[in-house]
Amino acid sequence: MAPSRLLVAAASAALAAALVACTGGPPGTAPDEGRATPSSGTPSALTGGLGPTLVETLAHDPSDRGLDHVRAFLVLQDGRPVFEHYRESTPEATYDVDAVTMSVVSVLVGIAIDKGYIEGLQQTLGELLPEYSGSMSEDVASVTVEELLTMTGGLLDEPMDLGGPGDVVAQVLADGLSFRPGDRFVHSRRSAHLLSAVLAEATGSTVLEFAREQLFDPLGIVSEPAAEPAAVERGSSAYDRAGFAWPVDPQGRHLGAAGLKITASDMARVGQLMADGGRSGGQQIVPFWWVAESTSRQVTRSGTFRATKGYGYQWWVATADGHRAFAALGHGGQLIEVVPELDLVVAVASSVPAGDPLEATALLALVDDVVAPALAR
Incomplete structure (x- = not known):
């Protein structure tokens, strides 16, 4: 299902001007290095001009697709944050990122x-x-x-x-x-x-x-x-x-499909590693060929899962504003999405009460229709 045009119209104009104006330090830096200091229970965004429109969209969700359950929304370009928002959360909070x-x-x-x-x-x-x-x-x-x-x-x-x-x-x-x-x-x-x-x-x-x-x-x-x-x-x-957590099966093997509990900044770090071809801090942590192969379409799946074009090696292959993208998706509103041509990384962590919706398609649509167009080069 396509996103509400209200969501797109409400956010696109403000984001186009504001996203590119924001600068700051990498995720995890102290407040005086560029990170906004969140107030418990209230929205917060990285300073620099971005915030009101997208924060309002996340809080009140004119598309009625569960975006009000988003607790952390991070956007990085060229390895630096351009938007960092927490709602009823803090940068230190960890989340079950599911799949x-x-x-x-x-x-x-x-x-x-x-x-x-x-x-x-x-x-x-x-x-x-x-x-x-x-x-x-x-x-x-x-x-x-x-x-x-x-x-x-x-x-x-x-x-x-x-x-x-x-x-x-x-x-x-x-x-x-x-x-x-x-x-x-x-x-x-x-x-x-x-x-x-x-x-x-x-x-x-x-x-x-x-x-x-x-x-x-x-x-x-x-x-x-x-x-x-x-x-x-x-x-x-x-x-x-618990802070960091990774559950195990009865034989003590860590779950391969779900349960890892990390921060939104940790998710962004993984995304940035993939955006940088497997390199971080001057080290080749993941071989470049694996980044390329695992995030490329290896199989075509059936169905109409919006913005996904196929599946790689446990990464979804997607598009964002017409650009090639790939994503890690978890049930209940967990997302890492990378748009290599824009050097764009988006990390989203959510807390969805049982029985309430938050479709992965809503997050993909937000990146596809709002964030990526605003950061197009």
Whole structure:
């Protein structure tokens, strides 16, 4: 469904002039270095002229698509913030970014391949998880890393039993396939969780340990102390109170499909890393070829998911104001979107009460129709 023309008309004119006028320090800097100091429970925006129109749009949402649930909205261009808004939140607040976790896992897979822990995209589950050979049919054992990443492996699109006593990975493998690998795209959280198991087996460490050493620490993402609750406790009061968190399945494997809890600035850091071709702080953290391949269309999905043109390696391929873009999307209003031609990164974190809507299409539309046009070069 197309966004309300009221949303576009109300925001475009002001943003076109105001977005380009804003400057400041990178996410996470102190207030005297360019970051606005939020007031608890009230909207705040980076100083420099931007704010009233977009903040009003987010707060009152003339499109009636749930944008009032957005708690953090960050826009960076050329690596510097041009808009930073918090509503009933602070820069330090962390959020369950849901399926954005998949895109982070994709980055980790690329690093693992580059460092030789995984031989390549065509390695199979049978080769990578030999201890589960008794749980796999020949068809399941033949599923490749690439098919898991592109959601074409044929795994069931059904919830996993994360609260039972059994081995979750063994059960997922034993459940078999719903179609022949490579036939079509079906978004499956099971595929993403198997990638977590593959990473842990290949690297000989937990996914969090590997992520901390290879990704989080180099990017300045604070992951200590880390809450690692059982997956069934995700959304509990203890999980809600935690800062950084990454839940685990009953066997202690970090969830590959959801549950990572980080700040909006952390999301922006991941987006900026991808916008910069995998480089950060003078280091090539992610191989450039992986950034290019994982964010390019590898499969075409069916349906009418607005602004998405296909799927890469656990990144959605999109457009923004006619420019190529790619995005990490999480249920409940979580977004990292990168528009390489504009050197534009958008990070959005939301808090949506159960039963209330916030469609990912609403956030994609806001970038497509408002933010990207205002920052066009």
